[in-house]
Amino acid sequence: ETGVTQTPRHLVMGMTNKKSLKCEQHLGHNAMYWYKQSAKKPLELMFVYSLEERVENNSVPSRFSPECPNSSHLFLHLHTLQPEDSALYLCASSQDPGGYEQYFGPGTRLTVT
Amino acid sequence: GQQVMQIPQYQHVQEGEDFTTYCNSSTTLSNIQWYKQRPGGHPVFLIQLVKSGEVKKQKRLTFQFGEAKKNSSLHITATQTTDVGTYFCALTTSGTYKYIFGTGTRLKVLA
Numbered sequence: 001e002t003g004v005t006q007t008p009r010h011l012v013m014g015m016t017n018k019k020s021l022k023c024e025q026h027l028g029h030n031a032m033y034w035y036k037q038s039a040k041k042p043l044e045l046m047f048v049y050s051l052e053e054r055v056e057n058n059s060v061p062s063r064f065s066p067e068c069p070n071s072s073h074l075f076l077h078l079h080t081l082q083p084e085d086s087a088l089y090l091c092a093s094s095q096d097p098g099g100y101e102q103y104f105g106p107g108t109r110l111t112v113t
Numbered sequence: 114g115q116q117v118m119q120i121p122q123y124q125h126v127q128e129g130e131d132f133t134t135y136c137n138s139s140t141t142l143s144n145i146q147w148y149k150q151r152p153g154g155h156p157v158f159l160i161q162l163v164k165s166g167e168v169k170k171q172k173r174l175t176f177q178f179g180e181a182k183k184n185s186s187l188h189i190t191a192t193q194t195t196d197v198g199t200y201f202c203a204l205t206t207s208g209t210y211k212y213i214f215g216t217g218t219r220l221k222v223l224a
Contacts, residue, residue: 031210041216042201042213042214042215042216042217043201043203043214045211045213045214048210048211056210056211090155090156097210098209098210098212099144101146101158101161102148102158102203103158104155104156104157105155106155
């Protein structure tokens with residue numbers, strides 16, 4: 001499946017680094033999402049964008065900064081992360097926000113050292 | 114906040130046996146979705162239920178939405194090794210764009 005792509009697939013960064021995760025959807029959807037998946041925890045919704053406007057911010061620390069320049073692209077800018085931020089970060093899209101099937105990308109496996 | 118309980122957490126079955134996972138919410142839901150995540154993979158949408166008491170089938174998979182729209186179940190008949198993975202329910206409530214995922218049920222099928 002290539003409907004939603006994410007880069008990089010793996011990332012190792014130190015706590016003082018700044019990096020960005022990229023997501024692109026080729027489905028013509030209006031909504032995009034960032035999720036965090038940690039071991040032994042449910043999938044956690046981080047941000048929701050609808051037509052480039054952020055419509056949900058799920059109490060995420062400010063060291064995570066999303067950006068949605070257009071309806072096909074979504075970024076997650078990372079800075080001064082903590083080791084507990086190590087997780088699989090998944091991007092998803094849906095036709096519209098709320099109540100529509102979501103298509104997930106393959107994820108970025110992030111390790112913070 | 115809204116809570117989603119999904120049971121069991123793990124299930125090991127012999128190939129050919131049936132499997133059921135349950136999703137329970139503390140509040141009335143607008144709809145519920147089910148996803149499957151293979152080991153090392155990403156969640157893949159299976160189905161969405163909207164109506165009270167709704168039952169939908171996909172080959173060996175049967176999905177049900179409770180009458181009160183607070184719970185749902187996924188039943189697999191005669192499991193196969195290709196059914197291995199983690200099954201998640203995801204729910205939304207009216208007036209928000211939030212999807213809340215259950216903790217998932219990890220299914221292992223022994224050949």
